[in-house]
Amino acid sequence: MPELPEVETICRGIAPFIKSKTIDKVIIRETRLRWPITRNLKGKLCGQCVEQVDRRGKYLLLRMREGSLVIHLGMSGRLRILPSATKAEKHDHVDIGFMGSAQILRFTDPRRFGAVMWVEGNPLEHKLLVNLGPEPLSKNFDKTYLLKRSCGRKVAVKSFIMDSHIVVGVGNIYANEALFLAGINPLRQTNSLDVQDCSKLVCAIKTVLKKAISAGGTTLRDFVSAEGSAGYFQQSLLVYGRGGQPCLHCGMALEEVRIGQRSTIYCSQCQN
C-alpha cells in the first residue's frame, strides 16, 4: 500500500529512466481503473516528451507540453521500469515505451483502485488536486496551520490528519505511527488540540515520513527489478499491526479500535 514515502521513492526512482524521453509506445490492456482510462490516451501521449516527473500528495505527475499523465497507485498499484520484452502478467494494465530506450514504464494494479489520467494544462488545477492540503514536509505545514484548521472540527484526530484536504500523504499506517510518536490519543476530538499538541503532531508526521523516505531511498534499485520492493516500510513500525502486543514504551498491551472503518492501534497509557 503505497503511501507518500513510497510514492516519493517511486518518483525519484523512475525519473532518471523517463525524464527527457519521448513516448513512442503505449499499451493499455485494462481501462477499468478507479476512473476509466480515456480512450485516446495513446494518442495524447505518443510523440510527447516527459519534461518533468513530480509528485503532489500521492499523485505522480508526468509533465509534458500538452498536459500531464497523472498516476495514483491506490492500494495495490506499482510502477516499474522493465526491459521492453518483459511479458505482461495478469494485472499489468499499462505499458509506456520511450524512443531510443530498451525499457518501459509499467503500471500494475491488482485491485484497480489506482488511476492513470490524462490532464490537460496545469495538473495542479485539476479538481482532484486543487483542494489538496499542504505537503507534510513543506514549511507550510506547521503548528499554526494545523491549529487553525482544527478549530471547530469534532472528528477524531486520526481522521483529521488522514484527510488529504488537511494534509496530504498521511495514510493509515503513518497516522497510527505519528500519533504514537506524538503521544496523542487517536480518538481525541480534533478541536481539543492545543498549540503544543499541534506542534508535536506536525513534528511527528514529518519525522515518520522522512524516516520512511530515507528507508525507501535505499531500495531505489528495486524499481528497475522484476520484483519491485516489498514493504520496506514495515520494518520499524511501533504500533501498526501490533494490536494486543506490548507498547514499546511502557509495555502495556496496545489497544485496537476502529476509527472511520480503519484499524487504529494505540497505547492508552502513552497516548492521551
Added chain:
DNA sequence: AGGTTCGCCTGCGGGC
C-alpha cells in the same frame, strides 16, 4: 458544511 458511510477490487488468511 461537517461528518459518516459506501463502493470500487483482489489477495490472503482462517475456519471447516
Added chain:
DNA sequence: TGCCCGCAGGCGAACC
C-alpha cells in the same frame, strides 16, 4: 485440498 467468508484500504461520491 478447496471453498467460503471476512478483512485490508485510498479516497471520491453520495449520503445525512
